[in-house]
């Protein structure tokens with residue numbers, strides 16, 4: 001048997017297995033993943049009836065890769081609840097909500113007063129949620145009308161209020177009336193291995209927090225690339241980032257990235273850049289990043 005035919009035979013077996021998997025996992029018939037699989041089955045049936053051409057083989061390979069990725073992404077985005085699966089909840093533009101605290105406003109006393117907690121949560125955090133929703137809606141409108149005259153302003157608002165909302169959500173959950181002490185297990189091992197000891201970490205974190213210029217945050221972060229912890233400071237939190245998000249596609253617009261060739265014409269550089277985007281890489285980053293899930297509130 002030629003290796004082409006053998007490949008096609010293997011793909012056909014794989015196709016059957018995918019169908020069985022979707023059925024055994026009770027994937028609803030209306031899910032788009034079924035449509036893609038049906039389309040692929042038709043393609044494979046067509047191929048079976050005649051000798052295979054190289055071009056067709058490339059088409060099959062391409063389609064098989066896409067199907068594989070869609071399957072991965074589908075299963076990564078759903079969650080098991082008892083014996084059934086549900087699609088992971090997502091928050092549409094403009095639909096963030098103020099999270100409830102897991103404890104009473106006076107529960108952190110005497111370390112943080114009830115008055116502070118009430119104001120902080122009900123007024124400050126609420127205003128971040130409101131501001132984030134507004135920025136997202138305005139940018140949605142801009143995309144719809146293809147009018148980006150205020151993109152700079154709303155991107156700032158998106159970063160300021162987005163970081164405010166996400167960091168406060170982490171902050172509330174980082175505290176507990178039964179808190180204090182030291183971490184255990186893998187986290188403690190990581191802290192010891194990188195910072196030397198728990199006390200060294202605690203001193204570093206405390207000093208970083210005290211030395212933040214003006215207002216802001218101290219953060220213990222995990223770097224998926226260095227695969228270790230780090231302590232960072234954030235001055236304010238709105239320097240055009242949303243803490244708690246993961247970059248997927250980035251474009252360097254520092255002058256060193258284009259000036260020699262484009263001079264001050266950043267626009268041409270940006271427009272031309274789309275010709276060399278490696279979507280495979282972005283897709284891979286997306287798949288990996290979407291495996292990380294926090295509860296929305």
Ligand SMILES: [Fe+2]
Pocket residue numbers: 120124168
């Ligand atoms: Fe705050």
